[in-house]
Amino acid sequence: MTPKIIAFDADDTLWHNEPYFDEAQERFCALFQDYASSQEILGLILNHQVKNLPLYGFGIKAFTLSMIETALQLTNHQISGKGIEQIIAIGKDLLQKPVELLPNVESVLQQLKGKYKLVVATKGDLKDQHRKLHDSGIGHYFHHIEVLSDKTELDYEKMLGRLECHAEDFLMIGNSLKSDVLPVLNIGGHAIHIPYHTTWEYEKIDFEIQHKNFKALTNIETLLTIL
Amino acid sequence: MTPKIIAFDADDTLWHNEPYFDEAQERFCALFQDYASSQEILGLILNHQVKNLPLYGFGIKAFTLSMIETALQLTNHQISGKGIEQIIAIGKDLLQKPVELLPNVESVLQQLKGKYKLVVATKGDLKDQHRKLHDSGIGHYFHHIEVLSDKTELDYEKMLGRLECHAEDFLMIGNSLKSDVLPVLNIGGHAIHIPYHTTWEYEKIDFEIQHKNFKALTNIETLLTIL
Known part of the structure; x- marks a missing residue:
């Protein structure tokens, strides 16, 4: 060759890289553990990511927006502003992980x-x-x-x-x-x-x-x- | 040359392009007209955009996330889930504008x-x-x-x-x-x-x-x- x-x-x-995403998803699951199991939540995030791919493409900003949509769905739109802020923080932390x-x-x-x-x-x-x-x-x-x-x-x-x-x-x-x-x-x-x-x-x-x-x-x- | x-x-x-962004910002200002003037709201969005540039860079996903942060600030975190959904919709509409x-x-x-x-x-x-x-x-x-x-x-x-x-x-x-x-x-x-x-x-x-x-x-x- x-x-x-x-x-x-x-x-x-x-x-x-993937371990950082896994850790981010675990933090997200912990925030919403009263609403569904981790397995169900991870499935919902993936659904939103795949649905959003044609518009958002890949990457952490798309992941953050898909987490927010997942949270809206999980809480039937009852999520608090503080909850949204915590999701945005999960995304921003991912963008600052050491390499x-x-x-x-x-x-x-x-x-x-x-x-x-x-x-x-x-x-x-x-x-x-x-x-x-x-x-x-x-x-x-x-x-x-x-x-x-x-x-x-x-x-x-x-x-x-x-x-x-x-x-x-x-x-x-x-x-x-x-x-x-x-x-x-x-x-x-x-x-x-x-x-x-x-x-x-x-x-x-x-x-x-x-x-x-x-x-x-x-x-x-x-x-x-x-x- | x-x-x-x-x-x-x-x-x-x-x-x-810019007229689409202006229209999107007008929609955002209309959603939060009870909280501040359009001029104040536009200033806040820009502040969040500039603050987020080192992490998010440019583009509509960054703009959407900055609009969400602006809404959290404007409403003192009292924004509803439906409000967040409307902001995400403003961003997704921008991603589908005709060229x-x-x-x-x-x-x-x-x-x-x-x-x-x-x-x-x-x-x-x-x-x-x-x-x-x-x-x-x-x-x-x-x-x-x-x-x-x-x-x-x-x-x-x-x-x-x-x-x-x-x-x-x-x-x-x-x-x-x-x-x-x-x-x-x-x-x-x-x-x-x-x-x-x-x-x-x-x-x-x-x-x-x-x-x-x-x-x-x-x-x-x-x-x-x-x-």
């Missing part, structure tokens, strides 16, 4: 830099992802960051158009089979899956992938042995 | 296409700006769209890095002296101001610009005579 551009997903590929790199990320980037054009390709809030890349201290290993409004085949095709890169010269690395692997393989690119220990419900798929352009690794360090 | 890349601001440069091109935009793009690399460079919500470019019907005139988390000198420098373009080969066209003109001139680029009839309070500056790389036009059509 000799890609020209290697793109890394950010959340749960370069740094920890903790996953093991071996920096040493791998060090060895890849200069040999390939490295970019970050992530969904989420524009401002938030730029902030995290800055705070991570690894921004200088990358040519730039691409914040995508989604990671469909079309989104990847548009990104490759911007980068003036053919799909066969492109390698995507990430923790989501649904977002980082499948669409990239479908447009003729290469993809490597490095799973994170927990996955957002929305990103789960229930089948296995076998493809000549696909590899699954357990640790980012192994990347160096196959490139 | 022989730029290699010409970037167009989107909102109120390519299509109408109406400004006069002569399409004919100018038609004549520039092929001679320059044309891009859209805009702030706002990622998903929303992509949606508007799609709905505008003029997406095919552009190489791509750059949604920036802000339009500071650093943001422009990063964008030119991504585009592999020197500042002296770059021309930015937009309706905001603060965001589309000043930072571009400061990093050595060229800028053209085409004012829109109304400007968001945050984008106003109170001095005149005189610079060898700067021109002010009253209509986008004049662009063809100076390039």
Whole structure:
């Protein structure tokens, strides 16, 4: 495999993210534990997130607005102003979490830099992802960051158009089979899956992938042995 | 002036935008007319927007969350759930407004296409700006769209890095002296101001610009005579 551009997903590929969302959702569930079980509440949040995707896209602001809608539904619109304020605070706390790199990320980037054009390709809030890349201290290993409004085949095709890169010269690395692997393989690119220990419900798929352009690794360090 | 890349601001440069925001703010003021004058309410919204910029950035989701915070403040947290729902609806309506091109935009793009690399460079919500470019019907005139988390000198420098373009080969066209003109001139680029009839309070500056790389036009059509 000799890609020209290697793109890394950010959340749960370069740094920890999902545990912060889990913690935020736990705080939300605790606020409304008199209204429903945690499992029911998490299901409602996800419903609102998915319903709002076409308008809001991904990211913490969308998550915050979906939590507010969930709270309106759970309380039959009886939520207090203080309750709304607490939800907004959960969202703002998420936007200020420290960025903790996953093991071996920096040493791998060090060895890849200069040999390939490295970019970050992530969904989420524009401002938030730029902030995290800055705070991570690894921004200088990358040519730039691409914040995508989604990671469909079309989104990847548009990104490759911007980068003036053919799909066969492109390698995507990430923790989501649904977002980082499948669409990239479908447009003729290469993809490597490095799973994170927990996955957002929305990103789960229930089948296995076998493809000549696909590899699954357990640790980012192994990347160096196959490139 | 022989730029290699010409970037167009989107909102109120390519299509109408500010009147939709004004209408949304009027709806908000009407909801809370018993609490304060429209002028006071608009001032409070702006305060919350500016305070939230470092975390939220620009765009309609940030605007919606800032309206909710304004409502909490105005009502001393006594706002009802139905009130919150109405604010969320104001935001969602904004995300679904039709895209109406400004006069002569399409004919100018038609004549520039092929001679320059044309891009859209805009702030706002990622998903929303992509949606508007799609709905505008003029997406095919552009190489791509750059949604920036802000339009500071650093943001422009990063964008030119991504585009592999020197500042002296770059021309930015937009309706905001603060965001589309000043930072571009400061990093050595060229800028053209085409004012829109109304400007968001945050984008106003109170001095005149005189610079060898700067021109002010009253209509986008004049662009063809100076390039």
